[in-house]
Amino acid sequence: MNKLSPKIPRKSSFKPREDDNKPLILTPYIQSGQIQKAKELSKVGSLPNAPNVTSYRKYVPSLAYMIHTQGNAAQINLKGFAIGNGFCDPETMVDYSSYLYQLGLIDRKQANVMHNISDSIKQLIRRKEYYEALVEMDQLVLQLHSLPYLSYFRNYTDFQFTYNYLVTNWPEDYFHYVDYISSPEFKKAVHVGNITFSDGTEAQKHLLLDIMQSVKPKVAVLMDNYRVLFYSGQLDVVVPYPLTMNFLYSVEWKNATAYKDAERQIWKIEGTEEVAGYVHNVGDFYEVLVRNAGHVVPHDQPRAALDLITRFVTQKSYA
Secondary structure: OOOOOOOOOHHHHOOOOOOOOOOOOHHHHOOOOOHHHHHHHHHOOOOOOOOOOOOOOHHHHHHHHEEEEEEEEHHOOOEEEEEEEOOOOHHOOHHHHOOOOOOOEOOOOOOOOHHHHHHHHHHHHHHOHHHHHHHHHHHHHHOOOOOOOOHHHHHHHOOOOOOOOOOOOHHHHHOOOHHHHHOHHHHOOHHHHHHHOOHHHHHHHHHHOOOOOOOOOHHHHHHHHHHEEEEEEOOOOOOOOOHHHHHHOOOOOOOOHHHHOOOOEEEOOOOOOEEEEEEEEEEOOEEEOOOOOOOOOOHOOOHHHHHHHHHHHHHHOOO
16 A cells, blocks of 8 residues: 555544434424425425435435335325435445456456455445444545545545546536525525535434445335336446446346346437437336446536436436
């Protein structure tokens, strides 16, 4: 390791903040039957260029699953959901070594080191040692703001940016959204009052014991019952397409065999001959690779992202 080598803290030297078990903002209203109130609180006004959210998306299937299990009591007409570059099942999504080696970003010796760490992470997950698994995952590639050291990926490549392997440093325009979401118009539209926007580090500390836990069983139930879209940017490092495929191929749901045998379709942006990506579709399930995009697809390919979601919502074919 070079001079950037991280000092890995022991659990006792960096204590994660326990989740205080406060529910998602809409959950109490749904559980108590105040459905109209929940609907009002969830309404978002018409905002041009509203950004999408990706990455740590386990709350999406968790909320959808809660609505599903409530049945008629929820009084919410859930139709489906979409997840972009989502880290949903860590045990099947940590094999970075082969991926990065095939890209040429690490050599064989470095790949062996990362492979051994990945194996250790899987063992920790199986033993339900989720914080320890997170420390090693962060050491491998994550570099969370709330943990105090650099990753092997950073050491081996000097990449500060893990959202697109064609970009080494954080693009300046990634931070333009802060002014937008701090505006009075945005705050009013999403019902947050005059709360000051933060970078999420404090919230992240409450999730340190959750990040390495899987929502795969919930995803399986939802895939059996709703329209589901998983999309991945082709160039992502932190939640790459091949690792998402490892996860999706391991989900035990009613159309699992048909999904694995499905023919891949070429998807072009509406009204053009531009190849936006590639799609596997079985029933109401869609798995999409978006070309020339990284972790945040709407930032890298906004036209493709709009076409992607529009087709999903309107049930228009991608072929």
